[in-house]
Amino acid sequence: MxxxxxxxxxxxxxxxAKETLSKxxxxxxxxxxxxxxxxxxxxxxxxxxxxQMRIGQLEFEEPQYKGK
Amino acid sequence: xxxxxxxxxxxxxxxxxxxLLTKWxxxxxxxxxxxxxxxxxxxxxxxxxxxxxxLERHIMHGIIxxxxxxxxxxxxxxxxxxxxxxxxxxxxxxxxxxxxxxxMEDNLKKxxxxxxxxxxxxRSKNVFQISDVEFAVIEPNGxxxxxxxxxNQPLTAKDMQLKVAPIKEPQTVIxxxxxxxxxxxxxxxxRGWLNEELEKIGVSVDNVFLGQIDSYGQLTVDLYDDKIQxxxxxxxxxxxxxxxxxxxxxELFTIQTExxxxxxxxxxxxxxLNQILSKxxxxxxx
Numbered sequence: 001m002x003x004x005x006x007x008x009x010x011x012x013x014x015x016x017a018k019e020t021l022s023k024x025x026x027x028x029x030x031x032x033x034x035x036x037x038x039x040x041x042x043x044x045x046x047x048x049x050x051x052q053m054r055i056g057q058l059e060f061e062e063p064q065y066k067g068k
Numbered sequence: 069x070x071x072x073x074x075x076x077x078x079x080x081x082x083x084x085x086x087x088l089l090t091k092w093x094x095x096x097x098x099x100x101x102x103x104x105x106x107x108x109x110x111x112x113x114x115x116x117x118x119x120x121x122x123l124e125r126h127i128m129h130g131i132i133x134x135x136x137x138x139x140x141x142x143x144x145x146x147x148x149x150x151x152x153x154x155x156x157x158x159x160x161x162x163x164x165x166x167x168x169x170x171x172m173e174d175n176l177k178k179x180x181x182x183x184x185x186x187x188x189x190x191r192s193k194n195v196f197q198i199s200d201v202e203f204a205v206i207e208p209n210g211x212x213x214x215x216x217x218x219x220n221q222p223l224t225a226k227d228m229q230l231k232v233a234p235i236k237e238p239q240t241v242i243x244x245x246x247x248x249x250x251x252x253x254x255x256x257x258x259r260g261w262l263n264e265e266l267e268k269i270g271v272s273v274d275n276v277f278l279g280q281i282d283s284y285g286q287l288t289v290d291l292y293d294d295k296i297q298x299x300x301x302x303x304x305x306x307x308x309x310x311x312x313x314x315x316x317x318x319e320l321f322t323i324q325t326e327x328x329x330x331x332x333x334x335x336x337x338x339x340x341l342n343q344i345l346s347k348x349x350x351x352x353x354x
Contacts, residue, residue, distance in 0.1 A: 003324065003325070006321070007321060010314050010317040010318065013310050013317075014311075014314050016310065017307055017310050017311050017314070020306075021307070023285075023303075024284060024285070024303075026285075027285025028284050028285065029236040029284075030234040033284070033351055036347055036351060037348075037351070039347075040347060043340060043343075044311075044341075044344065046340070047318075047341060051337070057330075
């Protein structure tokens with residue numbers, strides 16, 4: 001396992017968490033909870049973008065490990 | 069006319085009259101009868117019985133008497149809604165019997181409550197020691213209401229300064245194996261979604277005795293067949309666990325990486341995720 005694949009795995013987990021959060025934001029009936037879920041989703045999204053950029057850099061540095 | 073035929077007719081007339089009049093008196097009657105309302109209720113019933121059986125009496129007389137006995141409490145109720153003084157007079161006022169932890173003997177005497185009766189009422193509220201009580205009143209309907217001293221009150225989330233997830237009333241969407249559409253559409257869901265959820269836990273609608281949706285859109289079911297184990301909803305604990313894992317990962321990357329720039333980015337994001345986690349934990353823990 002390389003760093004790149006570890007980071008990628010983390011990013012993917014966050015992506016699925018983001019989906020769950022958006023689902024919960026839709027389904028929740030309490031406005032406060034809805035907002036919290038939605039805000040968290042947006043913040044997770046920002047983290048995902050950061051990680052994606054880092055993955056790009058890592059793959060550039062070690063192209064032999066470039067995976068899907 | 070034969071006597072028994074007349075009794076049948078009268079019975080039906082007064083049954084219907086009684087039913088309509090009590091409907092008219094309203095729900096309050098059942099919940100909190102004041103003594104006056106209690107007595108009028110009995111009287112209305114007695115009049116109905118009297119006129120049903122006493123064939124020498126005129127039906128109209130009975131109806132008139134019943135109407136007046138019904139009308140009067142209603143009018144009194146309407147006036148006392150508007151006027152506090154009338155309300156105090158008609159419905160009575162609460163009497164304070166314990167204040168600052170001390171028994172008000174004079175007020176007890178005024179209500180003709182012995183200390184034994186007061187203790188009995190308190191015991192039925194699970195209070196065995198008078199010194200645990202900060203404040204107690206005898207309500208107009210005879211009940212005793214008790215405010216315990218703060219340290220004797222049950223612990224609440226607020227006392228613990230705990231953040232708890234807000235809840236809304238659950239909606240019952242399946243009863244006796246049949247989907248109920250109205251509550252389902254109240255919360256903006258449809259049969260398609262419900263069928264999908266049921267498929268996820270592997271049961272069919274016919275087998276569901278009761279299905280409810282909580283404030284976070286999770287479906288919980290009770291089956292006819294109690295031998296089948298239904299999986300508990302995993303969505304929220306799973307989300308919490310995976311977010312925690314990612315947070316740990318990010319911390320690990322912070323330590324592992326040699327690039328300063330990346331270190332900063334990981335550190336920043338791990339802190340951000342930490343904040344998200346502290347916000348979400350109360351919501352996801354339930």
